[in-house]
Amino acid sequence: MVSALRRIRDATVGTEWEGCVYLVGGAVRDRLRGVRATGDLDLAVLGDAVGLAEFLYTKGIATTWPATYGRFGTASVRIGRRTVELAQTRSESYAIDSRKPSVKAATLEEDALRRDFTVNALYQNLHTGEIWDSSGVGLADLKARLLRTPRDPDITFHDDPLRMMRAVRFAVLLEFEIEESAAQGIRRNAQRLKVISAERIREEWTKTLSSPKASRGMRMLLDLGLLAQFAPELLPMVGCEQGGYHLYDVWDHSLAAMDNLSEEAGWRLRLAALLHDAAKPQCRTWDGERYRFFGHEDEGEGLARRLMRRLTFSNRDINRVAALVRLHMRAGSYKTSWSMGAVRRLMRDAGSNFAELTTLVEADAKARRPSGKRPDMADLRRRADAALQPVPTALWSSPLSGKEIMEALGLTSGPEIGRLKHELAEKVIEGEIAPGDKEAALKALVEIARKPA
CATH class of the missing domain: 3.30.460.10 (Beta Polymerase, domain 2)
Known part of the structure; x- marks a missing residue:
């Protein structure tokens, strides 16, 4: 005891x-x-x-x-x-x-x-x-791994609709099945979820997403009519065919990507895997030969932000998941021919999300046809480690401050100063200027300023 x-x-x-x-x-x-x-x-x-x-x-x-x-x-x-x-x-x-x-x-x-x-x-x-x-029947249900309500399921779920989300969580985390009459009761009462606060729904959803079997939970939420209540923007993923090197529609592909993550992956990475292609249905076009999804990563970032904001996720979590969605195509296009400058730019833009981004790209690639090309994330990680050895990312910035740029060129504050700082930072990333080298930066600044914006 x-x-x-x-x-x-x-x-x-x-x-x-x-x-x-x-x-x-x-x-x-x-x-x-x-x-x-x-x-x-x-x-x-x-x-x-x-x-x-x-x-x-x-x-x-x-x-x-x-x-x-x-x-x-x-x-x-x-x-x-x-x-x-x-x-x-x-x-x-x-x-x-x-x-x-x-x-x-x-x-x-x-x-x-x-x-x-x-x-x-x-x-x-x-x-x-x-x-x-x-x-x-509780002991028998425990042995049979069944989730059954102790009274009429319509009463149980009508009284406290959050129990419907909890049923999915328990089914996933405990590896149980939802007894059929209980499942039917959830379908009949799914709309009652509207009386539950966004915060409580978010808590239950993230607990389900924390499981290595989270994809099963997403299928259950869809099948029971619960996903439509709190994340209706994900429904168009179902049945949205992709063709080409894809094996599945957008929904099943995203769930396969979730399954490809390790058991140690956190709920944020699993959510990014679920949402990484969520905007494909609204971006899908046909070029006469195959479907195209131009810009879906940018649209997907917006979709992720709106959904997570509505469910009251923290700004930190929203930014983290949205960044993974936005950058997954860019990282997924990696080739060993990339310059070190391109590697550094991706590292800078991904920030602390870089490791999870490469993991997401690998999970995404494994969810496609085996014959499709897969970006070499191991090589990207190796080159990223090499890039960090001499200089940490915190120093991949302009050696000159905005004030120093204004004094050097006799300018006043404005958008032009930001542009010049960005140009200097790009030269640091490309290796043309050593981090912190103000003298070289001043020389480069004069050349940059002569060129039209």
Whole structure:
């Protein structure tokens, strides 16, 4: 037994809470699966859960005064390194346009009905160790790896539509299947996702994207009608044929690229793989021989930014994914004949995303026909490493500041100064001027200034 649970059990022997505290949810599910529980611990309390939390603090078990939510009869405490959530057994009812429930104290049986899936509605008495399968099928569903709702799925998903996104996440992360009546319930209630905040949808989506099996989750989101609710701009990818050296339509190609990433790849790189060709449907033209997709990387950057902004991703994450989408064609066009200047420019423009960019290009190329040409990313990485040895990218800039350029040429501030700084930086990248060499930069500045803009 986890240390935090053992301490709670021992502290409550002989109190009103003895025999009335149950471990429930993912911790029970995972322990029965033989998986160590590492997240928060959820306790269902037949009685005063807030009072129990305060009792644990006064006894020195909890290290923090409980954060309480009186409306819901819940409290949260820290015990050692674990967060323990305590909730009075309750029933819930929901207004049609909200996912915030009205609650009242209830029996353990009624509490079980508000759970999302039968495998998460398994209760273990903290004092006796007894497992109570509230639905009667939870243990069987766990063995069969099935996600089934403990009551009519229309009620479960209508009451809390985020459970539909959670069903996909659990199916992917736990490698379970969604039971057919539950899947049908999701399809019928998919539009209820509109009452969920963008932040909550984003959290569930990124958790699914974090899995090495994320492509399965994307297929499920599409099939269950959920993707259409929060990312409708991705639907045209389905059935958009590409021809040529491509094996699949845009949707299946993008999912194949996701599959080609390593298990260690993060959700941002997986999202970039999903979105890298997302604008191809709107850019597709026919030249009489084959389909063309001119500019899809630039359009795709805009699509990625709009989608991620709507789902309240951070600016840092938006910029990172958008950069990968924008640059994937440029990096994918790499040839060993590129000059070192071209390599340095790509490194400069990709910045800290350079390594992930080369990984994305490799995953993209592997998702095409084996006979197609594949850019040599290993060679690009080798040359990039060589470029960094004498000079880090931070020094691939103009040796002269804007003020120094104005003083040298007798100019005032304006767009021309920016242009001249850019020209000097280009000469550094090409190796014509050594990084930080102001004397050489001044000589070059005079020549640049003589040429028309």
